[in-house]
Amino acid sequence: MSELQYPFDDHPAPGTTIEVAPGVRWLTMPMGGSLTHINLYVLEDRDGWWVVDTGLGDSTTRDWWHEIFANELMGRPVKGVICTHMHPDHIGQSKMITEEFRCPLYMTRAEYYQARTFSMGFGRHQSSWLGEEFYVRAGMPRSYLEDLAKMWSQRSSEGMSMPEMPSGYHRLEDGDVLTIGDHDWRIVVGSGHSPEHACLYCAALKLMISGDQILPIITSNVSVHPTEPNANPLKVWMESHDKFLDTPDDTFVLPAHNLPFFGIRQRLRELISHHEDRMLAVEEHCVEPAIAKDLLPVLFARELDPRQTMMALGEAIAHVHLLMHRNRIERSLHEDGHYRFTSIDPDLARRAHPDAHDAPDERPILV
Numbered sequence: 001m002s003e004l005q006y007p008f009d010d011h012p013a014p015g016t017t018i019e020v021a022p023g024v025r026w027l028t029m030p031m032g033g034s035l036t037h038i039n040l041y042v043l044e045d046r047d048g049w050w051v052v053d054t055g056l057g058d059s060t061t062r063d064w065w066h067e068i069f070a071n072e073l074m075g076r077p078v079k080g081v082i083c084t085h086m087h088p089d090h091i092g093q094s095k096m097i098t099e100e101f102r103c104p105l106y107m108t109r110a111e112y113y114q115a116r117t118f119s120m121g122f123g124r125h126q127s128s129w130l131g132e133e134f135y136v137r138a139g140m141p142r143s144y145l146e147d148l149a150k151m152w153s154q155r156s157s158e159g160m161s162m163p164e165m166p167s168g169y170h171r172l173e174d175g176d177v178l179t180i181g182d183h184d185w186r187i188v189v190g191s192g193h194s195p196e197h198a199c200l201y202c203a204a205l206k207l208m209i210s211g212d213q214i215l216p217i218i219t220s221n222v223s224v225h226p227t228e229p230n231a232n233p234l235k236v237w238m239e240s241h242d243k244f245l246d247t248p249d250d251t252f253v254l255p256a257h258n259l260p261f262f263g264i265r266q267r268l269r270e271l272i273s274h275h276e277d278r279m280l281a282v283e284e285h286c287v288e289p290a291i292a293k294d295l296l297p298v299l300f301a302r303e304l305d306p307r308q309t310m311m312a313l314g315e316a317i318a319h320v321h322l323l324m325h326r327n328r329i330e331r332s333l334h335e336d337g338h339y340r341f342t343s344i345d346p347d348l349a350r351r352a353h354p355d356a357h358d359a360p361d362e363r364p365i366l367v
Ligand SMILES: [Zn+2]
Pocket: 085, 087, 193, 194, 212, 367
């Protein structure tokens, strides 16, 4: 299998931009944790710029944006802000930029309303019976809810909570075309990592701005949460990968994390086979009935803190839900309040290869 190609060795320094194609400039904003940064893009129109994703809602990011406005946009205004999806590193400065330039925010409907709901701050799972039931069914002790509450209050003090959103937006839908400068950008919607994630594809420039939908190295988090305990996000994630396989192979992919790359179809095939492999490992483990918590070492190599555990449980449950949909795993609720998952496919013994799996990921990626 050929390797992915990375034409750039390094990210632009904060406050600067690099032109990656005519009228398309790449910049980064800092992030804490192992990711260290997010990639953002600005697109040149005849009378101003479009911003794609905005960074975290902290003062450092805001100050870097003012450097960009002053030095990198040739004195012209921002005309529109496009956010690929509702996670805090993508929407953090959407209100600041749209206020500063009195320009609209563009998002898909599900992403915009989910962002607005979450930014209002109430309805946290740790204070509801829904949250308690979800984590107890996954095999966690009731005290885990207290660990989560502590983690959330620390995170908001670190500027990682959901920012306030602009009070209105322009809706993006799958297949919409935005004409920016000389080029048409088509909206391609994927799902699974977030409900209605918008990517931007320009056939003339052979570019795809992929957000967190397609990343070259890290595997985006695909999780079930207490908000929708029977959701099947991995099913739509896999379907989205099939859909994106139609993208021409010479497309230059501009992701939100890691470096821009060539090799979109290879990367999609790697991700599909990675999740298939993880699901098979889960099936092999569930020959003996197992709770979700017991699946964490099957999927992740490291000891996990409370937040990583939350993300990891969400991912483990996403994998079993797709297996349940495929009739390969059965779920039953036991007297101790835990769900147990049992493999039921008679063909599993033939498919199983317990000694030939991918190595588990170190830990879930916290975006
Ligand atoms: Zn994300």
